Amino acid sequence: MDGRAVIEFENVGHTYDTTPVVSDVDLRLEQRRVAFVGANGSGKSTVARMINGLVVPSRGRVRVNGLDTASEGRKVRKQVGFVFTNPDSQIVMPTAGEDVAFSLRGSGLSKKDRAARAAEVLGEYGLDPEHPAHQLSGGQKQLLALCSMLVLDPDVLVCDEPTTLLDLRNKRRFTELLTGLRQQIVLVTHDLDLLDDFDRVLVFDAGRVVADDEPRPALRYYRELVG
Amino acid sequence: MTPLGLYEPGGSVLHRAPAGAKLLAVVALATAVVLIGSPWWLGGLLAVVLAGYVVARVPARRWLPLVRTLVIVSVVVFGVQWWLLGASAAAVVCLRLVTALAAASLFTLTTRVDDVVSTVERVARPLRRFGVRPETIGLLVGLTVQAIATLSGIAGEVRAAAKARGADRSPTAFVVPFLVRTLRHADQLGEALAARGAGDP
Numbered sequence: 243m244d245g246r247a248v249i250e251f252e253n254v255g256h257t258y259d260t261t262p263v264v265s266d267v268d269l270r271l272e273q274r275r276v277a278f279v280g281a282n283g284s285g286k287s288t289v290a291r292m293i294n295g296l297v298v299p300s301r302g303r304v305r306v307n308g309l310d311t312a313s314e315g316r317k318v319r320k321q322v323g324f325v326f327t328n329p330d331s332q333i334v335m336p337t338a339g340e341d342v343a344f345s346l347r348g349s350g351l352s353k354k355d356r357a358a359r360a361a362e363v364l365g366e367y368g369l370d371p372e373h374p375a376h377q378l379s380g381g382q383k384q385l386l387a388l389c390s391m392l393v394l395d396p397d398v399l400v401c402d403e404p405t406t407l408l409d410l411r412n413k414r415r416f417t418e419l420l421t422g423l424r425q426q427i428v429l430v431t432h433d434l435d436l437l438d439d440f441d442r443v444l445v446f447d448a449g450r451v452v453a454d455d456e457p458r459p460a461l462r463y464y465r466e467l468v469g
Numbered sequence: 470m471t472p473l474g475l476y477e478p479g480g481s482v483l484h485r486a487p488a489g490a491k492l493l494a495v496v497a498l499a500t501a502v503v504l505i506g507s508p509w510w511l512g513g514l515l516a517v518v519l520a521g522y523v524v525a526r527v528p529a530r531r532w533l534p535l536v537r538t539l540v541i542v543s544v545v546v547f548g549v550q551w552w553l554l555g556a557s558a559a560a561v562v563c564l565r566l567v568t569a570l571a572a573a574s575l576f577t578l579t580t581r582v583d584d585v586v587s588t589v590e591r592v593a594r595p596l597r598r599f600g601v602r603p604e605t606i607g608l609l610v611g612l613t614v615q616a617i618a619t620l621s622g623i624a625g626e627v628r629a630a631a632k633a634r635g636a637d638r639s640p641t642a643f644v645v646p647f648l649v650r651t652l653r654h655a656d657q658l659g660e661a662l663a664a665r666g667a668g669d670p
Contacts, residue, residue: 296660296664316666319664319665323664324661324664326660328657330619330622331657331660331661332658334608334611334612334615334658334665335582335611335615336475336582336614336615336618337476340581340582344665347604348666353583357583372478376618376619376622
């Protein structure tokens, strides 16, 4: 079954110390491929982090399939995976297999089954479970970060600029891979050329959603906005 | 590659031995090298540890960096100790240091971090009744081992960046970016762990 969660933002606002970074966000995301674009500091990453409760909004409410990210963060994180920009910061264990198996701690599976499941997922993406994780190439590390989330089979995958550190070939490969997943994808990106197949693109500016449309008109608006 | 070895896959007796038993052996050996004052006995213990490398069939590409590091550390420590305490005491200190570090490295080379974490979690299980979460202690151990590789990678990049600016002899050019990057890494790692549900009850 395709992952299709309902992500709702109700009058969401957020401030860091006294600085407002997100204001008046009202959204309902249920499309399979959604992208957030915007300049640095426009609030898009903060809004993305709200989806799995990494950032709890100062005002308003965020819900995933009816679960409040503030009060039911644990349940939400079981449904929502997160891939960060820098895969080095996500690697917890020395080998690829151990790192992916780490995600399954607390799943109730035996150690042997965790290792087998990790090897299976890594094998699907051509990664060797025995390979030292920090010695993988940039593209492979990002694949490992993705595998460490996919092994949990979440309904939603939020990716915060996952292609920023990759070369063009790996950017395309990674984005194609994302769009082929069964999961609902929320992609934060500056790589506008990779969004042709997306269902919906939201443009952020100064902490607000200023355009919300299909890729072509939304990206045209964004290009005009940034001049 | 860090000189303190991370796991090297293999099928030797040492690889197959339970992580808990190996951990106990390393702790016992570390205690022994502190208590023993005879350079002959310490030399004997070092020979036992070196025999462990042969048994485990650790390839040269893994033990050579360790040897290089130990030689550098030993020369510096021996020099200082000789000046302060004399040649015999300096030899004892160096033998203790080399034996303990070689044993610790042999342990990490032949034991998966995952096995170490599981062992620590099992040992810490009785602490649950005092409100301590064994998984948290296990994670702490895993992250500590992993930090060796991460910090050594950051240090290498920072050194290269300083060199590129012609500042390879400036302590500031190393310390400041190293601290900033380490703290930023800690911040990002914390966020990534939270995203993977590591802090969830």
